[in-house]
Amino acid sequence: MHILRRLLSAVSALNTAWMVVAPAPAAASPAVNYVNSLIQQRADPHISKHDGWYYFTATVPEYDRIILRRAQTIQGLASASETTIWRRKASGYGSGQVWAPELHFIDGKWYIYVALGVANAWNIRTFVFEGTGSNPLTATWLEKGRIKTNWDTFTLDASTFVANGIQYLIWAQGIPDRPDENSSIMIAPLENPWTIRGRAVAISHPTLSWERIGYKVNEGPYVIQRNGKIFLTYSASATDYNYCMGLLTASAGSDLMNPASWSKSQTPIFTSNAKTNQWGPGHNSFVESEDGQSDIMVYHDRGYQHITGDPLNDPNRQTRVQKLYWKDDGTPDFGIPVPEGNTPIRLRSAADGGGYVRYYTGSANPTGTPALADTQFRIASPGLAGGSTISLESTSDPGMFLRRVDGARVQFVKNTTLTTTGMKVSASFNRLPGLTDGEGVTLELSDAKGQYLGLEASGRLVVTPLNGQGAQLKQATFFLE
Numbered sequence: 001m002h003i004l005r006r007l008l009s010a011v012s013a014l015n016t017a018w019m020v021v022a023p024a025p026a027a028a029s030p031a032v033n034y035v036n037s038l039i040q041q042r043a044d045p046h047i048s049k050h051d052g053w054y055y056f057t058a059t060v061p062e063y064d065r066i067i068l069r070r071a072q073t074i075q076g077l078a079s080a081s082e083t084t085i086w087r088r089k090a091s092g093y094g095s096g097q098v099w100a101p102e103l104h105f106i107d108g109k110w111y112i113y114v115a116l117g118v119a120n121a122w123n124i125r126t127f128v129f130e131g132t133g134s135n136p137l138t139a140t141w142l143e144k145g146r147i148k149t150n151w152d153t154f155t156l157d158a159s160t161f162v163a164n165g166i167q168y169l170i171w172a173q174g175i176p177d178r179p180d181e182n183s184s185i186m187i188a189p190l191e192n193p194w195t196i197r198g199r200a201v202a203i204s205h206p207t208l209s210w211e212r213i214g215y216k217v218n219e220g221p222y223v224i225q226r227n228g229k230i231f232l233t234y235s236a237s238a239t240d241y242n243y244c245m246g247l248l249t250a251s252a253g254s255d256l257m258n259p260a261s262w263s264k265s266q267t268p269i270f271t272s273n274a275k276t277n278q279w280g281p282g283h284n285s286f287v288e289s290e291d292g293q294s295d296i297m298v299y300h301d302r303g304y305q306h307i308t309g310d311p312l313n314d315p316n317r318q319t320r321v322q323k324l325y326w327k328d329d330g331t332p333d334f335g336i337p338v339p340e341g342n343t344p345i346r347l348r349s350a351a352d353g354g355g356y357v358r359y360y361t362g363s364a365n366p367t368g369t370p371a372l373a374d375t376q377f378r379i380a381s382p383g384l385a386g387g388s389t390i391s392l393e394s395t396s397d398p399g400m401f402l403r404r405v406d407g408a409r410v411q412f413v414k415n416t417t418l419t420t421t422g423m424k425v426s427a428s429f430n431r432l433p434g435l436t437d438g439e440g441v442t443l444e445l446s447d448a449k450g451q452y453l454g455l456e457a458s459g460r461l462v463v464t465p466l467n468g469q470g471a472q473l474k475q476a477t478f479f480l481e
């Protein structure tokens with residue numbers, strides 16, 4: 001018994017926290033800070049930025065109107081008042097479902113693309129509204145009518161982007177000779193904002209197993225262009241917890257009307273996460289951060305897994321935002337739907353060789369590149385010790401906090417085990433300006449002045465008193481990304 005206990009404590013004594021010693025990507029950008037969920041009961045969210053304003057539109061649970069909000073920050077959209085610019089009509093298209101509006105500014109005018117249905121029928125098409133005036137919330141809106149496509153079939157989720165000087169429309173549509181599937185992703189160039197030029201082509205069908213759960217769906221396409229590539233995200237399967245996101249990629253210079261120009265990720269790139277309790281994430285858009293340096297992904301999901309009845313009758317799809325990270329190879333890293341509360345950050349060491357703090361509870365120095373979420377942490381403020389302290393909580397394993405165990409040793413431990421004041425203090429830090437770079441931060445143990453979280457040359461994360469040498473000061477300085 002004694003020996004067993006000693007062995008166990010020897011093993012747990014080895015558990016420690018590690019850095020990933022790997023160069024940070026060249027395109028790293030400063031952290032952003034938003035509070036999730038941004039907006040309750042708003043699905044298919046679209047946030048765009050124009051002339052210093054952020055605009056928000058989304059599907060409302062009543063499916064009966066088009067709403068707009070605007071604010072000077074993304075967070076400001078959460079409390080901005082909402083204007084209804086259009087309401088359900090008495091008959092015809094527009095008397096039923098109102099889904100997934102997007103607001104775009106094209107050639108000096110505002111356009112809203114929206115899917116409008118017929119009352120009591122599963123029959124929807126894409127319509128366009130044109131707004132004249134500098135502020136779309138007070139603009140005069142004119143219905144430009146329905147977008148004519150190859151077939152008169154189920155059509156929804158239109159979006160638009162410009163590549164190589166051509167304005168394209170992308171959307172989801174039921175294809176007559178694929179009656180077994182609900183919708184595919186379509187693309188066509190636009191002659192004007194309400195008319196496509198020539199025949200559209202399909203660039204993705206719901207053919208993979210994860211695109212066919214509940215319903216066989218590809219929908220909600222949206223484009224982000226970076227690093228010589230066009231990345232097109234879309235959503236797949238039924239709108240319950242199986243809903244998830246896929247990715248198509250094309251080279252910027254390729255012929256986007258040739259389906260062969262697009263390659264499809266064989267696995268979903270953004271899915272439900274039980275640890276963070278986020279379910280059915282999808283129907284996203286992208287917008288840039290206030291400082292213009294980060295890409296923000298906007299999407300909806302639910303805060304619970306199981307729903308009763310038709311998922312469309314459950315109103316609680318919530319609008320969420322989180323930073324989109326980029327890998328060294330120039331492709332996007334979507335990570336996981338992050339937990340509720342403040343959006344997480346990454347901590348990159350200022351030490352030569354850099355690297356990100358990594359969540360790890362094993363004993364040996366881990367090998368391999370960690371998943372993005374293992375290098376993301378929520379800054380709990382106030383920290384577990386209260387006051388002006390902060391604590392660091394794992395994003396991939398919420399409830400696990402960084403704590404000094406003894407001496408130099410730090411570990412990630414479950415918050416429920418931190419029962420005494422002393423334990424809470426040991427998991428709390430004072431946030432100071434970076435010792436070697438004021439743009440960064442230094443984390444001082446809340447109960448031990450002059451003892452800082454730092455990086456050892458081995459890649460181990462430690463608490464260390466510094467002797468004032470440059471290299472050591474750098475090891476205790478971190479950039480938040």
Ligand SMILES: *[C@@H]1O[C@H](CO)[C@@H](O)[C@H](O)[C@H]1NC(C)=O
Pocket residue numbers: 122181182215216217238
């Ligand atoms: C998918 O197609 C089936 C069969 O036509 C239909 O019952 C269902 O409502 C459709 N679902 C969606 C999300 O389009």
Ligand SMILES: *[C@@H]1O[C@H](CO)[C@@H](O)[C@H](O)[C@H]1NC(C)=O
Pocket residue numbers: 393398399400415416
């Ligand atoms: C521990 O953390 C989890 C996840 O953040 C949180 O839901 C829970 O309330 C926390 N419990 C305590 C005792 O702090």
